Amino acid sequence: xxxDRAIDELRGxxxxxxxxxxxxxxxPWQSRAFSMAVGLHQQRLFAWEEFRDRLIAEIAAGAVxxxxxxxxxxxxxxxxxxxxxxxxxxxxVGKADLDRRARxxxxxxxx
Numbered sequence: 001x002x003x004d005r006a007i008d009e010l011r012g013x014x015x016x017x018x019x020x021x022x023x024x025x026x027x028p029w030q031s032r033a034f035s036m037a038v039g040l041h042q043q044r045l046f047a048w049e050e051f052r053d054r055l056i057a058e059i060a061a062g063a064v065x066x067x068x069x070x071x072x073x074x075x076x077x078x079x080x081x082x083x084x085x086x087x088x089x090x091x092x093v094g095k096a097d098l099d100r101r102a103r104x105x106x107x108x109x110x111x
Contacts, residue, residue, distance in 0.1 A: 003038055006048045013059045014052070017072045029105065030076035037083045046086055054082035 010016055016034075017024040025031040041048050058078040065077065087093045 003042060003048070006052070007038075010052065010055070014056050017075055024072050025076070026070050026072045030072060030079075033076050033080040033083065037079065040083075040087075040092075045092060046090055050090075051082060051086055054086050055079060058082045058085075 007016055023031075023034070025034070037051055040046065041051060055078065058081050059075075063078075063081075064074050066073070069077070084098055088095060088098065
């Protein structure tokens with residue numbers, strides 16, 4: 001299945017935020033998280049269904065660290081959590097490396 005179609009088939013709470021048909025990103029990290037998931041899938045490191053299932057589980061869990069965050073920020077936080085879990089589950093990255101990289105990115109968050 002083509003990735004554009006797979007993304008379009010995300011429905012309900014799992015649907016990617018859009019405005020006038022265009023993807024919505026409130027901050028650069030959101031588009032990077034989106035692109036990482038798509039790119040790693042396109043490199044055949046995981047099946048899209050594996051990611052989609054984890055995304056749906058993250059959304060269903062309903063964890064929202066900052067209730068004042070925008071809907072896009074909440075969604076892409078869940079997107080990123082799903083991607084991280086998938087990468088860990090598949091052994092594509094270790095927990096220490098993931099945590100180190102997250103700290104590095106957080107220190108650059110003031111962009």
